Amino acid sequence: MTNAIITTGVQTSVNKKREKVYITTIKRLLKNKLSVIGIIIILGLIFMALFAPFLATYDPVKQSLVDSELPMFSNGHWLGTDNYGRDVWSRIVYGSRISLIVGFTAVSLGLFGGIILGLLGGYYKKLDGIIMRIVDLLFSFPGILLAMLIIAILGTSLVNVVIAISVWSIPSCARIVRGSVLSIKQKEYIMALRSLGASDLRIMVRHILPNAFAPIIVFATMRMGTAILSTASLSYLGLGAQPPSPEWGAMISQGQNYMWTSPHLTIVPGIAIMLTVFAFNVVGDGLRDALDPNMDIQ
Template identity: 75%
Template sequence: METGAAVNTGHATAGLGRKKEKMYITTIKRLLKNKLAVVGLVIIAIQVLMAIFAPWLATHDPIKQNLSAAELPVFSDGHWLGTDNYGRDIWSRIVYGARISLVVGIVSVSLGLIGGVVLGLLAGYYRKLDGLIMRIVDLLFAFPGILLAMLIIAILGTGLINVAIAISIWSIPTCARIVRGSVLSVKNREYILAMKALGASNARIIIKHILPNCLAPIIVFATMRMATAILSAASLSYLGLGAQPPTPEWGAMIAAGQAFMWTSPHMTVVPGIAIMLVVFAFNVVGDGLRDALDPNMDINQ
């Protein structure tokens, strides 16, 4: 009897593993059928490679000044994206700026996910905590996102670390609401009720059975939130609240170049295009993931 039960359990586990593997393959196929998502993946891959290999891709020191070569136009000898008003190579600053934007985005989104997922799971699963947590979330929603980030930076001080913390706090309420909604739709299903009847602990049910079923909206949120985080970090740096000179951050580069918009427009246009492309990439990949993870989507369409 016990041997038979063990064999059945093994077959069930193997079947579940094959089902998950098939689901992953199906999701990837759906994503790759979305041409815009593929373009976005390529742009993101380029940014990641720029961030990793910045010391080798940069042709000059990104913060070293050379006033004799100030405001060189694009395609200048040795400076194919030109130089800024201090003679610093713009290509090198763009490359290192990709690293800063990516790190700030990943850190802020990760911290926001941790806080939002924990609060969302607790609010969705424990009815007694739902009202309290959601009122706190509503309080955070009362502030416009960028103003909330500015308030947090005003308290903590300027700098990229504080920018990442501010953006992560801004991300928590949205993530919490998304996760709470997913938990509410899952926790009353038959297999969850069966686990409770078998005596499984709440922690085990939440971590091993509810959280995995909430991963799809969390992944989509994280991808699209990366775009918001990068754009927000650039906006705060543009306002002087984030990266401080001479840090090669894209938003700070736009702020420094706006005074030279008519004489050297490339100082503003180049980092602006970089921000636009990366934000576009994460948004279209997020849209593609949302469609690919939708169980109602037909791969043969």
């Protein structure tokens, strides 16, 4: 009974400290102007993806050869049309949905695998060597080549792109989590919980993992930009989204043949990718600085 009371007291103290850190982090993040701009862009993309059927003015895959290659601001197509007469704005809107879903799913799966491997490797010394050698093996492949290898084995589809990017994300996440676990497990309150008989699973899930969230959140935010860019790259190479899917990388691939006559077919989705990756990167940088107690954001 006494041990349970002490354990609860330790947990309450840690939770209050963690809440204070979160509030301080949010305040610091909002002082960073670039991060605020990035947050606004991300919220705009999420809004666009959620309300795509209402924001799109045309069916994104409906062809109209009569209206092919229309310039911007013509006949109700304010971003013009592609070589098949499909409305570019509508394809950009629906493309945001594809990019965010693929990016979020791939990063989430990568985090899940990386967190498990990082927790086990950092907490159990006997497993650390085995897990880190597996991670080193995955690191021996350049990221995009590893993704291309996985897709070559599984086949071309967005589902396989998600699998490929998630596998690519696992080793980096595992390294980050392992480093945090190695540091946190030496803290006095973890030692106290262990001496009071708390199980390893309870310590890892309820005490170590929540206190390792800071680097995980930063990694996940910045990885979203990488995942979206990788999805576009693989689709550009014909290994991801297949026609007539309105994916940004596939749109660039299809529009490059008309670069001189209809440059908007390449430029518009390129700008969409650039803004999205920029937004996630600056928010990730802002979070990293905000979570650093030695960083004073002016």
